[in-house]
Amino acid sequence: MPNNNVQPPKASLWARLTRHQIVIPIAALLLLTIFNLIADPSFFNITLSDNSNGDPVLGGNLITIIDNGSELAILAIGMTLVTAASGGQDISVGAAIAISGSALLRVLCGGERTVDTFKNPLILAFLIACLVSMAFGAFNGVLVAFFKIQPMVATLILFTAGRNIACWINNSELPVVNDERLGYFGNYIPGIPIPTPFLIAVACFIITFLIMKFTNISLYVQSVGINEKSSRLNGLNPELIKLMTYVLLGLCVAVAALIKVGRISQINYSVIAKDIEMDAILAVALGGNALGGGKFSIASSVLGAYVIQFLTTTLYKFEVNAAALPAFKAVVVILLVVMSAPTVREKFSRLGRKLKKSKTAEAGNS
Amino acid sequence: MNMSNVNSSVSAVKKTRKRMTDTNLLTTITVTVFVVMYVCAILFLKEGFLKPQTMLNLISTNAYLIILACGMSLVMITGGIDISVGGVTALVAMSCAVYLDMHDGNVYISMLIAIGIGLAFGLVQGFLIAYLKIQPFIVTLAGMFFARGMTTIVHTNPFNVSNKDFVELKDTRIIIPLLGSTTKKGKFIPATIEIGVIVALVIVLLLFCLLKWTKLGRSFYAVGGNKQSALMLGINVQRTTFISYVICGLLAGIGGFVYFMHVGSGSPSHATGAEMNAIASSIIGGTMLTGGVGNIIGTLFGVLTLALIQNIVASLGLDQPWWTGITIAAMLCIFLVIQSIIISRRKKADMKAAAAQSNKEAAPAS
Numbered sequence: 001m002p003n004n005n006v007q008p009p010k011a012s013l014w015a016r017l018t019r020h021q022i023v024i025p026i027a028a029l030l031l032l033t034i035f036n037l038i039a040d041p042s043f044f045n046i047t048l049s050d051n052s053n054g055d056p057v058l059g060g061n062l063i064t065i066i067d068n069g070s071e072l073a074i075l076a077i078g079m080t081l082v083t084a085a086s087g088g089q090d091i092s093v094g095a096a097i098a099i100s101g102s103a104l105l106r107v108l109c110g111g112e113r114t115v116d117t118f119k120n121p122l123i124l125a126f127l128i129a130c131l132v133s134m135a136f137g138a139f140n141g142v143l144v145a146f147f148k149i150q151p152m153v154a155t156l157i158l159f160t161a162g163r164n165i166a167c168w169i170n171n172s173e174l175p176v177v178n179d180e181r182l183g184y185f186g187n188y189i190p191g192i193p194i195p196t197p198f199l200i201a202v203a204c205f206i207i208t209f210l211i212m213k214f215t216n217i218s219l220y221v222q223s224v225g226i227n228e229k230s231s232r233l234n235g236l237n238p239e240l241i242k243l244m245t246y247v248l249l250g251l252c253v254a255v256a257a258l259i260k261v262g263r264i265s266q267i268n269y270s271v272i273a274k275d276i277e278m279d280a281i282l283a284v285a286l287g288g289n290a291l292g293g294g295k296f297s298i299a300s301s302v303l304g305a306y307v308i309q310f311l312t313t314t315l316y317k318f319e320v321n322a323a324a325l326p327a328f329k330a331v332v333v334i335l336l337v338v339m340s341a342p343t344v345r346e347k348f349s350r351l352g353r354k355l356k357k358s359k360t361a362e363a364g365n366s
Numbered sequence: 367m368n369m370s371n372v373n374s375s376v377s378a379v380k381k382t383r384k385r386m387t388d389t390n391l392l393t394t395i396t397v398t399v400f401v402v403m404y405v406c407a408i409l410f411l412k413e414g415f416l417k418p419q420t421m422l423n424l425i426s427t428n429a430y431l432i433i434l435a436c437g438m439s440l441v442m443i444t445g446g447i448d449i450s451v452g453g454v455t456a457l458v459a460m461s462c463a464v465y466l467d468m469h470d471g472n473v474y475i476s477m478l479i480a481i482g483i484g485l486a487f488g489l490v491q492g493f494l495i496a497y498l499k500i501q502p503f504i505v506t507l508a509g510m511f512f513a514r515g516m517t518t519i520v521h522t523n524p525f526n527v528s529n530k531d532f533v534e535l536k537d538t539r540i541i542i543p544l545l546g547s548t549t550k551k552g553k554f555i556p557a558t559i560e561i562g563v564i565v566a567l568v569i570v571l572l573l574f575c576l577l578k579w580t581k582l583g584r585s586f587y588a589v590g591g592n593k594q595s596a597l598m599l600g601i602n603v604q605r606t607t608f609i610s611y612v613i614c615g616l617l618a619g620i621g622g623f624v625y626f627m628h629v630g631s632g633s634p635s636h637a638t639g640a641e642m643n644a645i646a647s648s649i650i651g652g653t654m655l656t657g658g659v660g661n662i663i664g665t666l667f668g669v670l671t672l673a674l675i676q677n678i679v680a681s682l683g684l685d686q687p688w689w690t691g692i693t694i695a696a697m698l699c700i701f702l703v704i705q706s707i708i709i710s711r712r713k714k715a716d717m718k719a720a721a722a723q724s725n726k727e728a729a730p731a732s
Contacts, residue, residue, distance in 0.1 A: 089503070143699075147706040150655040152447070152503075154702065156646060161695030164688035172688075278507055291501045323522070323634060327515020330508040334494070337505070341498045 021288030025303040028336055032310050055190045061313055069309030070197035071256040074204050076283040076301040078249030084225045085245040086144050087293030088151025089281045095162020097273040100133035100257035102166040105267050109175045116178045130254040137250025141243035166269035176266040186262025197259045225293035392652025393664035400671045411681050418557045428673045429562035430625035434644040436573050437617030439665040444610040445590040445657025446502040451618040452640035453513030454487050458622025460517045463632025466529040473531045484619015492611030496604045517634045524633030536630045562624035574662045590657030647672045650701050
């Protein structure tokens with residue numbers, strides 16, 4: 001990562017802004033916004049209507065985006081940390097959500113198939129779900145940090161086993177909880193027109209932001225990602241820091257699982273959060289973070305997650321078949337990534353400089 | 367004179383044996399584990415595993431996976447990864463099925479279609495990764511999305527192919543002389559394999575020779591081991607990386623057709639998780655994701671080991687669906703931990719030897 005070590009030369013505010021990695025997701029967002037404005041301005045309409053319970057809620061495509069993108073945004077926070085510290089990605093988050101959600105429902109149902117009220121307090125269930133997913137995060141973390149296995153390979157283990165474990169937790173059954181309180185976390189709390197998942201995502205982001213602001217964790221993670229050996233020489237414990245990032249990702253997974261389960265008040269472990277790991281990695285990449293570890297920006301990743309949801313919603317708006325969606329997504333992603341590739345950008349800037357030079361030369365000649 | 371010559375040659379042999387490369391060591395472990403597992407299966411689960419047909423069926427069903435895993439190993443040796451192979455397999459199967467069934471196509475042209483699709487994916491992905499220097503994970507992730515999406519665009523529903531020539535080709539079995547089993551009535555049934563197995567074995571042989579004895583093959587290892595020093599040795603790193611992805615794409619196309627010959631139908635859900643199985647078998651076969659270490663023979667046994675585990679679990683009567691996934695994951699976990707322990711111990715031993723060497727050299731000087 002040559003860019004990590006080289007201090008950018010002093011430049012104007014504009015140049016420094018464009019150099020920041022948050023430019024990439026913002027540019028993508030702008031592109032999508034402009035495209036939608038041209039294609040159909042009514043895309044951005046927000047309506048206030050009553051839902052089936054008679055509570056006023058906000059509706060519209062923008063609300064759908066901030067609602068459905070929330071799990072991805074929460075996962076992106078943890079994934080960014082993992083990527084930065086260990087230089088690899090966790091591909092087991094989807095399976096981990098299935099495990100965590102199953103544990104949550106198992107405690108809520110107390111072993112029964114269908115319940116109308118919680119058998120155990122929700123807070124207890126959530127804490128257990130957190131513990132379970134943090135334990136699995138720690139398992140990944142130990143493999144990566146102490147056994148020095150590449151993250152993608154280490155998490156492949158849980159990726160293969162995760163949904164099977166989730167199946168085993170609930171004895172191959174699909175429990176259903178009919179208590180409306182669980183729905184608060186996935187849909188709306190009566191009286192608040194904003195979808196709860198978005199509020200949870202914002203809360204998560206603010207907490208992470210404060211932690212990063214007032215502790216040295218961000219610096220430590222970054223230094224471990226850039227050079228493990230030299231951070232050890234400087235008195236850090238790289239193994240512990242890597243392990244910590246994986247446990248934190250486990251916590252994010254538990255929160256995402258709560259939202260996912262809350263949306264439908266039940267769980268189908270073989271389809272819940274399917275392919276979300278790929279989207280989460282994509283969010284990190286779209287956020288301009290180096291997938292090889294090192295410098296990172298959580299805000300960019302979160303924005304990247306919402307960009308992905310924006311793209312998905314836009315494609316749905318144009319009545320793209322859900323199964324064919326990935327093809328279009330892939331094309332857009334490749335375009336975005338190619339445009340932000342360093343070699344391509346360098347070529348563009350060289351071209352720009354050449355044009356400028358020829359212009360000034362012309363001006364000088366005349 | 368003669369004696370000393372013999373002695374020195376013996377010691378040289380001993381020395382080379384002692385300093386077996388990481389590649390060979392990991393391959394040996396895999397082959398040993400496979401043999402031990404098979405012997406155990408024969409001992410404890412007598413009936414099926416003694417028949418040669420069981421072993422041959424194992425290879426027949428996994429011929430496509432062998433081909434995919436070979437390409438994957440090649441890419442992993444150069445330090446990259448290709449997760450689009452499963453998607454390409456599904457796309458190839460679907461395209462060929464549609465061409466043969468709905469357009470009454472020629473079988474040979476459908477083979478060309480398969481190879482063409484694979485090559486196209488390889489060329490585009492190789493170009494983006496090698497020359498534009500975009501992270502392989504992102505490019506091939508997009509490739510996977512694209513292939514999966516395209517599969518549903520080509521045709522939405524699964525269907526069987528009833529083209530006459532193709533069905534003939536599909537049902538062709540090659541009889542292996544002198545192998546077979548006798549039924550209870552004393553009738554001799556010769557052992558058979560599918561055409562795909564021959565294709566897979568030829569590819570394994572070709573790739574083995576390529577990696578072992580050609581300049582290109584050695585440069586794959588050099589690039590994967592250390593890009594910088596490969597560049598200094600005068601290897602065209604970009605071209606080598608590019609070629610590895612093209613070969614992987616080509617093999618994905620061929621593997622796709624072999625898979626198509628095995629199942630004889632097209633479906634969007636074909637070969638789901640094939641990429642992860644290919645990666646897992648490459649890893650079990652001793653290829654490391656960091657690059658520079660790997661062996662095609664190991665990969666072959668990796669695939670067989672993976673298939674054997676599934677077979678054993680099934681014949682143990684653990685028919686709860688979750689057992690297969692959990693055992694494979696546990697197996698993967700054990701393999702990875704063993705690998706990492708061995709590698710780290712060797713590193714320590716090497717460092718000790720180097721320290722002893724330098725001490726020895728320093729001693730006479732003082």
